[in-house]
Amino acid sequence: MAKLDGHCLCGQIAYTSDAEPIMTAVCHCADCQRQTGTTFSLVVAVPRNQLRIQGTPKVFQTMGDDRGAPAYRHFCADCGSPIMSVLADIDELAWIKAGTLNDKSWLNPTLEVWADSAQPWLQAPAERRTFPRSPTT
Ligand SMILES: [Zn+2]
Ligand SMILES: [Zn+2]
Numbered sequence: 001m002a003k004l005d006g007h008c009l010c011g012q013i014a015y016t017s018d019a020e021p022i023m024t025a026v027c028h029c030a031d032c033q034r035q036t037g038t039t040f041s042l043v044v045a046v047p048r049n050q051l052r053i054q055g056t057p058k059v060f061q062t063m064g065d066d067r068g069a070p071a072y073r074h075f076c077a078d079c080g081s082p083i084m085s086v087l088a089d090i091d092e093l094a095w096i097k098a099g100t101l102n103d104k105s106w107l108n109p110t111l112e113v114w115a116d117s118a119q120p121w122l123q124a125p126a127e128r129r130t131f132p133r134s135p136t137t
Contacts (some may be wrong), residue, residue, distance in 0.1 A: 010083035019050035
């Protein structure tokens with residue numbers, strides 16, 4: 001049985017991963033805000049070579065302010081759901097948009113990035129590791 005599975009709003013794109021998720025993170029970057037149409041992305045990292053995708057997501061490329069490497073934002077061309085992002089400089093991981101998971105009950109983010117562009121009414125708990133921008137810079 002897959003460790004993790006999910007699908008887009010219309011069901012054209014579905015995925016399963018046999019690997020345990022590596023981490024759950026909140027990203028407040030402006031691109032995630034715009035892509036999701038809301039205030040942040042909640043993402044779950046899984047090894048990309050353990051991820052099986054049904055259907056063909058469309059890919060939109062953005063360039064991060066800090067990373068100097070593209071982010072490939074996979075989404076469903078039919079219903080528009082963001083499915084996952086792959087960062088070109090760490091492309092062994094897929095960052096799944098957690099809202100597409102079938103089971104969200106276990107989600108517990110341990111990391112927040114791009115807190116500099118977080119909405120002021122969103123305060124991370126003190127125990128959560130928080131980075132003002134990308135953790136790699
Ligand atoms: Zn869809
Ligand atoms: Zn982001």
